[in-house]
Amino acid sequence: MKQASVTMEVGSDGVAVITFSNPPVNALALTVFDGFKEKFSEAMRRDDVKAIVVTGNGGRFSGGFDINVFEMVHKTGDISILPDASVDIFTNMIEDGKKPTVAAIEGLALGGGLELALVCHARIAAPRTQLGLPELTLGVLPGSGGTQRLPRLIGLPKALEIMLLSKPITSEEGKKLGLIDAVVPSDELLKVSRQWALDIAGRRKPWLRSLHRTDKLGSLPEVHDIINTARQQAKQTAKNMPQHQACLDVIEEGIIHGGYHGLLKESKVFKELVSTDTSKGLVHAFFAQRATTKVANVSDIGLKPRSIKKVAVIGGGLMGSGIATALILSDIYVILKEINSEYLLKGIKAIEDFAEFSDVDMVIEAVIENISLKQQIFADIEKACPPHSYERFHFDASFFPAHVMPLLEIIRTEKTSPQVILDLMTVGKTIKKVPVVVGNCTGIDQLICNFGLPLGPFQLQDLAGYGVAVATTKEFSMSFPERTFESPLVKLLIKNGRNGKSNGKGYYIYEKGSKPKPDPSVLPVVEESRRLTNIMPGGKPISVTDEEIVDMVLFPVVNEACRVLDDGVVVRASDLDIASVLGMSFPSYRKTSIEKFVCCGSGGIIFWADTIGANRVYRSLQKWSEVYGNFFRPSRFLEERATRGIPLSAPASTSSGARPRL
Numbered sequence: 126m127k128q129a130s131v132t133m134e135v136g137s138d139g140v141a142v143i144t145f146s147n148p149p150v151n152a153l154a155l156t157v158f159d160g161f162k163e164k165f166s167e168a169m170r171r172d173d174v175k176a177i178v179v180t181g182n183g184g185r186f187s188g189g190f191d192i193n194v195f196e197m198v199h200k201t202g203d204i205s206i207l208p209d210a211s212v213d214i215f216t217n218m219i220e221d222g223k224k225p226t227v228a229a230i231e232g233l234a235l236g237g238g239l240e241l242a243l244v245c246h247a248r249i250a251a252p253r254t255q256l257g258l259p260e261l262t263l264g265v266l267p268g269s270g271g272t273q274r275l276p277r278l279i280g281l282p283k284a285l286e287i288m289l290l291s292k293p294i295t296s297e298e299g300k301k302l303g304l305i306d307a308v309v310p311s312d313e314l315l316k317v318s319r320q321w322a323l324d325i326a327g328r329r330k331p332w333l334r335s336l337h338r339t340d341k342l343g344s345l346p347e348v349h350d351i352i353n354t355a356r357q358q359a360k361q362t363a364k365n366m367p368q369h370q371a372c373l374d375v376i377e378e379g380i381i382h383g384g385y386h387g388l389l390k391e392s393k394v395f396k397e398l399v400s401t402d403t404s405k406g407l408v409h410a411f412f413a414q415r416a417t418t419k420v421a422n423v424s425d426i427g428l429k430p431r432s433i434k435k436v437a438v439i440g441g442g443l444m445g446s447g448i449a450t451a452l453i454l455s456d457i458y459v460i461l462k463e464i465n466s467e468y469l470l471k472g473i474k475a476i477e478d479f480a481e482f483s484d485v486d487m488v489i490e491a492v493i494e495n496i497s498l499k500q501q502i503f504a505d506i507e508k509a510c511p512p513h514s515y516e517r518f519h520f521d522a523s524f525f526p527a528h529v530m531p532l533l534e535i536i537r538t539e540k541t542s543p544q545v546i547l548d549l550m551t552v553g554k555t556i557k558k559v560p561v562v563v564g565n566c567t568g569i570d571q572l573i574c575n576f577g578l579p580l581g582p583f584q585l586q587d588l589a590g591y592g593v594a595v596a597t598t599k600e601f602s603m604s605f606p607e608r609t610f611e612s613p614l615v616k617l618l619i620k621n622g623r624n625g626k627s628n629g630k631g632y633y634i635y636e637k638g639s640k641p642k643p644d645p646s647v648l649p650v651v652e653e654s655r656r657l658t659n660i661m662p663g664g665k666p667i668s669v670t671d672e673e674i675v676d677m678v679l680f681p682v683v684n685e686a687c688r689v690l691d692d693g694v695v696v697r698a699s700d701l702d703i704a705s706v707l708g709m710s711f712p713s714y715r716k717t718s719i720e721k722f723v724c725c726g727s728g729g730i731i732f733w734a735d736t737i738g739a740n741r742v743y744r745s746l747q748k749w750s751e752v753y754g755n756f757f758r759p760s761r762f763l764e765e766r767a768t769r770g771i772p773l774s775a776p777a778s779t780s781s782g783a784r785p786r787l
């Protein structure tokens with residue numbers, strides 16, 4: 126379990142080193158602020174402390190204010206949970222404090238992390254440290270004095286670039302700009318910072334308060350010009366994003382009326398922005414993007430990614446060269462094999478000369494969609510490459526150009542090992558993509574097909590057309606409002622020009638002559654639907670096993686079947702079994718992992734439910750209904766049968782509570 130803490134160690138030199146720790150990026154959580162305030166007050170009080178150094182644990186200064194708190198504000202609507210760090214802690218306590226403070230920065234200082242460094246009286250950084258104010262990407266603005274202090278330290282044009290484009294700089298660049306006082310090797314960071322702090326205390330180095338500086342701001346007419354130009358640009362590049370214009374207003378206010386005034390306006394506007402729909406959407410996207418790396422049975426089983434240093438890309442067309450570019454830009458050694466176009470056209474089997482492939486860690490195939498050619502290439506690379514190296518990324522044409530587009534689809538088949546998925550996710554992240562692991566036929570569909578149904582729910586919906594889904598949802602929500610879950614997904618799909626198989630675009634892409642392929646460009650629509658329904662616990666997609674997915678799809682069917690029995694719509698449970706086999710194509714036999722294609726007694730929906738036990742179905746539904754709502758609420762019939770240990774298929778007379786049949 127990750128634990129946030131703040132520690133203080135006072136050396137015999139009279140320097141108190143305050144270290145905050147909140148792995149993995151030392152986010153400034155509420156408890157960190159509390160701990161920091163406490164240690165800082167102690168350092169100020171103690172006579173044996175002459176100066177202070179603040180630093181982050183584990184080689185990373187800080188990734189900024191804890192974004193989970195924004196999420197909490199979005200859920201509760203209570204902005205009072207935001208700490209008033211900007212004035213109370215940062216300005217009054219540190220910047221205006223009676224003892225000098227130096228920031229010892231390593232790895233990264235982003236958002237509130239950099240803002241904390243800006244209030245210190247000097248900043249010492251390790252090489253290649255990332256410095257930035259990316260708050261606008263979360264729909265807010267640099268809210269702990271960043272809008273005021275950064276322009277004062279490095280001048281307005283560069284500060285605007287860093288804030289409006291959310292573009293970090295390195296410590297080396299920061300040194301040239303005057304943001305960083307010295308760049309020193311990591312192992313000297315604390316030593317130099319301590320000495321620097323003592324030098325300020327002894328007046329051997331200047332004691333500078335960033336907020337009081339004006340030397341880099343330029344004249345007022347210059348400021349107006351720069352801000353107005355930036356406003357025009359933001360109107361075009363960040364349409365519908367209130368935070369860009371708000372950020373410019375706050376910066377301007379501080380330059381015209383003074384830094385402290387700017388700070389107060391910054392705090393006020395920050396609170397307004399954090400409550401906007403823009404911020405809600407962007408914060409959700411931040412966590413949703415990170416959730417893509419949490420893959421059940423891959424990221425949670427203690428595997429470590431293998432090192433990928435050398436990659437072979439087969440196919441030097443637009444896609445292949447884009448992939449190669451993405452890899453090279455991330456310092457991965459690439460061998461690019463280009464096949465002769467004449468050979469390609471003739472479908473000739475292989476790329477010649479695989480000699481250099483003998484020590485590659487990964488091979489990426491990016492040739493044209495020609496199955497026999499691909500098969501031949503795979504046969505050849507198996508001979509030429511080390512066994513650990515055959516992997517396949519999917520750079521879909523819709524992600525073109527590959528070195529620019531952020532999404533990377535990793536297709537997981539039944540045979541792909543968790544280690545391979547993890548390696549691919551890691552390389553994906555290294556080349557600055559958002560890797561999304563998908564099943565070979567969208568996960569749920571594949572699992573339901575494996576269970577024995579002919580189509581999964583998504584492909585079935587594509588095939589039936591979305592009109593059916595809209596009409597049945599309407600009908601159900603009118604008749605059974607208490608248990609119908611109205612997902613906005615289908616309507617969103619239609620709004621996005623998807624009608625399923627009828628127009629070739631649904632959850633899958635349908636092209637003449639080829640099998641339906643899962644369409645990754647549907648993911649943003651799914652994401653939007655998730656955002657609107659807002660039912661994910663903690664706002665994050667849940668992680669479930671394959672078995673649970675099947676249960677979550679089929680147990681509600683059992684539940685509905687129980688209602689049908691309870692209402693006397695059908696007389697015998699076996700009638701429902703036959704109806705499910707003939708009408709739903711529910712498998713009459715089941716393929717099990719132990720014995721292939723053995724009749725293990727599915728026999729129909731109720732028969733199957735009895736073989737796995739009414740109690741298990743009941744308990745699962747009960748658990749899910751508590752977390753996800755009434756859609757899963759077990760029916761009266763199921764509850765009674767499960768708790769009394771009576772099979773669902775037993776005649777009505779066995780169950781004393783069942784309603785009398787008409």
Ligand SMILES: C[C@H](O)CC(=O)SCCNC(=O)CCNC(=O)[C@H](O)C(C)(C)COP(=O)(O)OP(=O)(O)OC[C@H]1O[C@@H](n2cnc3c(N)ncnc32)[C@H](O)[C@@H]1OP(=O)(O)O
Pocket residue numbers: 149150152153188189190191192193233235236237238240259260263266267268269271412415416
């Ligand atoms: C008042 C202030 O002005 C307001 C603010 O400071 S707002 C915050 C501003 N800071 C940011 O926007 C930085 C956001 N973070 C990032 O860009 C990246 O996480 C990073 C560059 C710091 C690190 O990247 P990387 O090493 O690839 O790790 P990444 O996978 O993104 O994050 C690791 C974990 O830290 C979490 N994390 C990162 N930054 C966080 C933050 N500021 N708050 C809370 N959690 C954070 C991620 O959610 C992720 O959690 P998980 O492991 O449970 O999924």
